[in-house]
Amino acid sequence: MSSQPKLTLHAFPNPKATPHSSGYCQKMETYLRASASLCNSYGVVGSMKKSPKGKLPYVTITNEADPQHPTLVSDSHFTIKHLVATKLTEDLDASLTPAQRADSRAYIGWTEGVMYPALTATRWMPAWPHNWAERYKMIPIPWFIKPVLVFFVRRRVIQQHNGIGIGRHSKEEVETLLEEWVEGVSARLGDGEGWFHGGAEPTNVDVVLGAFLMQVAHKDHAEYVEMVGQHVNLIRYTERCVNLWFPEYENLKQKLGRMKTSAQLA
Numbered sequence: 001m002s003s004q005p006k007l008t009l010h011a012f013p014n015p016k017a018t019p020h021s022s023g024y025c026q027k028m029e030t031y032l033r034a035s036a037s038l039c040n041s042y043g044v045v046g047s048m049k050k051s052p053k054g055k056l057p058y059v060t061i062t063n064e065a066d067p068q069h070p071t072l073v074s075d076s077h078f079t080i081k082h083l084v085a086t087k088l089t090e091d092l093d094a095s096l097t098p099a100q101r102a103d104s105r106a107y108i109g110w111t112e113g114v115m116y117p118a119l120t121a122t123r124w125m126p127a128w129p130h131n132w133a134e135r136y137k138m139i140p141i142p143w144f145i146k147p148v149l150v151f152f153v154r155r156r157v158i159q160q161h162n163g164i165g166i167g168r169h170s171k172e173e174v175e176t177l178l179e180e181w182v183e184g185v186s187a188r189l190g191d192g193e194g195w196f197h198g199g200a201e202p203t204n205v206d207v208v209l210g211a212f213l214m215q216v217a218h219k220d221h222a223e224y225v226e227m228v229g230q231h232v233n234l235i236r237y238t239e240r241c242v243n244l245w246f247p248e249y250e251n252l253k254q255k256l257g258r259m260k261t262s263a264q265l266a
Helices: 023-034 076-085 098-124 129-138 146-164 171-189 204-219 222-229 232-245 250-265
Strands: 006-011 043-046 058-062 071-074
Touching: 006 023, 023 076, 023 098, 023 204, 023 232, 071 076, 098 129, 098 146, 098 171, 098 204, 171 222, 171 232, 204 222, 204 232, 204 250, 222 232, 222 250, 232 250
Parallel strands: 006 043
Antiparallel strands: 006 058, 058 071
């Protein structure tokens, strides 16, 4: 009887017991935690090596029969599809109707295609100098090469943001996109005590929303954390995701507790 293939998630280097610096890396590990088949058997490597598509995260799937030729899968969306198609994990959306799947895809697309590019713009673009100064201090690169290396990385990120259009918006327009997402997700989640589709178990859209909300609450600039923190249902929902999938995130759980208290007192 063949053993279960070994799955390794390749992500940016990250301190233990904290959300990933990349929303997509956080999404991918959240999915693995949500998978009953993989939650206790995958590994994480803090790797700067490039995947076949030149970005992180990606996964390697190694079979015991042929350990020298692992399967490499890149891009979180297609990685999840591959894991489901090859039956390495269950389909979290198996119980959904076609209409519910479409609803999920719309919110996932809104999160990954609009909110997250707007969010990363507030981290890297010149319109937010304070945010960039804080981010620069947190980048884990030796001081003697940091200024030059970060200069080129930041220039590339700015070019990418300009290329997809988000970098051409004004500061106010970018922040409007973020506010629209926060208001829309808050309205959709109701009291925040249940899952997106109201079922007993989370689905893929909960993985995505939970992952990105965790990352925002953990590390983003005060203005955006405050924007989320005005909605106690978003804090409850994020707490539920953290407690279920990442109970070791003690600092984040404490921060969410403080945010919830402030929101309830407001």
